[in-house]
Amino acid sequence: MTDQPIRLLLADDQALVRGALAALLDLEADLTVVAQVGRGDEVVAAARDYRVDVALLDVEMPGLDGIAAAAALRAHVPTCRSLVVTTFGRPGYLRRALDAGASGFVVKDTPAEQLADAVRRVHRGLRVVDPELAVESLAVGTSPLTERERDVLVAASGGGTVADIARATFLSEGTVRNYLSAAMAKTGGRTRAEAVRIADENGWLLA
Amino acid sequence: MTDQPIRLLLADDQALVRGALAALLDLEADLTVVAQVGRGDEVVAAARDYRVDVALLDVEMPGLDGIAAAAALRAHVPTCRSLVVTTFGRPGYLRRALDAGASGFVVKDTPAEQLADAVRRVHRGLRVVDPELAVESLAVGTSPLTERERDVLVAASGGGTVADIARATFLSEGTVRNYLSAAMAKTGGRTRAEAVRIADENGWLLA
DNA sequence: GCGTCGGGATGACGAATGTCATCCGCGCGA
DNA sequence: TCGCGCGGATGACATTCGTCATCCCGACGC
Incomplete structure (x- = not known):
């Protein structure tokens, strides 16, 4: 089983968090972080240039938010799957992230050990969603606002x-x-x- | 130079960030993360129980904010120095963190490579402050509010x-x-x- | 063709808000 | 001792806000 490692892109506006996540994920033998960006509007170009397999996208980002970045990725780099990461709560983001073509949705207070596994699952083509967040999302429902x-x-x-x-x-x-x-x-x-x-x-x- | 490694405590309410920072800092040979907590009111007990040298404290935390936690640390575990980490901006936090006895202040969008160095400096008894943030803090001044x-x-x-x-x-x-x-x-x-x-x-x- | 919905607007009315002057008591520095 | 700032409060006043009824128009559904 000497497959090629999964190539990752990290998109988060906080450099410290970005670098820390890179350190965490690079510990896994089958994962490698090939690109990091701090703005949403740099995601597509980086994903294309570095042949990224899975993109970790924070929702809060300057330039383009993570959900819009996921939509742009699906449109321009269809071989790259996206995993949206966000802070706790905000269940309304989940539905919209999935609609935008994201393959997974992880909140930032899940244990660190599960992140690598989520990346692998997304790379295999599976959907990854925190089940607790899923029910919350259904409870809140879609936006009633025009x-x-x-x-x-x-x-x-x-x-x-x-x-x-x-x-x-x-x-x-x-x-x-x-x-x-x-x-x-x-x-x-x-x-x-x-x-x-x-x-x-x-x-x-x-x- | 086979000193004892610097013993670290991480306090951040987002488990993913906490774990990622642990991975980042554990890569350094002279640093070791000995405790992690997700609430500010667990900082003092953990620092005492694990003989922590330096505590990394996020400002936004449930229970007790990072600045109050730094003050509590100075009062109850004076051997433990504290390094406050926060999101960008909020220059008003800096003055209050230093008043509370924090030895350092780092914003979350500093490059990840600098974090370990900041920890070492704080451990050596030096003050660590982002110079750009310092001038901003002086410009904003202290709170005019009663x-x-x-x-x-x-x-x-x-x-x-x-x-x-x-x-x-x-x-x-x-x-x-x-x-x-x-x-x-x-x-x-x-x-x-x-x-x-x-x-x-x-x-x-x-x- | 007609009902419904959303976008956009007007006008009116009561309630909430922002501003100001004024008062009291206390502590503290000059 | 006097002034001053802060905490706390009251009352008056003009403005803003929130609510509602009503209107016009275009797009859909049926």
Whole structure:
């Protein structure tokens, strides 16, 4: 069984975490980290240049988030499978990661010993999903927000006034208030800030 | 030069990052990770039980934040030096970490190769501070917020109404509005949500 | 053809919020 | 001793916000 080692790409905006994950995975004889990037929009080029088998993608990244990067990978480098890694919670990300073509979804507080195994499973063509997260994802369900409601919530996440949001979204102030009201009703928040928090915690604010 | 290896404690709430850092640091011959914890309130006991030389403390942790954990370490295990690790920015954390007795302060996007060196320096009794972060810290300066103003902002960070904040802080609603107004003036925010964001980005919301 | 849904907008109204002046008591430095 | 800052509070006021009804338009489904 002297197969070629599985070629890995690490994408995470924190260099320390990236390097540490590289050290962890390089300990495995059948894995080798061939590329590291700190931005989502560098993923596709690196995956192509280094003939990457499996890409580990963090969700929070500048340039392009991990889910969008997974979609771009599927489109441009179909031989590369992707495994999305994220912080705890955010069950809404799971469904969207799978829709984007990710083969696996791992939260950052799973034991380190399981990561290499997840990589191997993904490389073999299997799907890897934390079962606990899967049920949570089903419980939360898909986003109830409409596209504009999400836009307005994103614009509101900076904490600005209605006038600020209206300028950012090119909408009337009254319309902004209407969308905010609708978003608050759908999220159950009693304040726009609470609505932003709830939507963010459920992963409903990404593109 | 066959000294005893430096005995390390890792404290980070994300098990994957913890394990990865352990793998990274265990590659160094003169370092050995002897304990890992996922909560700040387990740091002191672990440092004592495992005769830890240097503790790597993440700032964001349940139970006790990394800065408070550094203070507790200095009080109860003075032989153990602490190196605080955190995500980018938050220059306000630096001053408070040093005040709490931390010997070093490293941001998570420093290259992985530098971490082991930082650990060695701290163990030798030197201070380790990212110079870029130091000037940023001086620029931001110390928090202009008074203690109650901070309390109110923390209570407001959930996005609740004034009544919620008043209940949480055992203050009158009018008083809450006064403190919010003062905090908004000092942070430059035009909304309470904006004030919360600005204060959080500057690291002014910790204990 | 008609009902429904989403995007966009207007106007009105009550409640919540932000601002300010003012008051009290306490501790602390000059 | 006096002033000043901070904690805490009250009351008034203008603005903003959240809610709702209502309207127009285009796209779908049936």
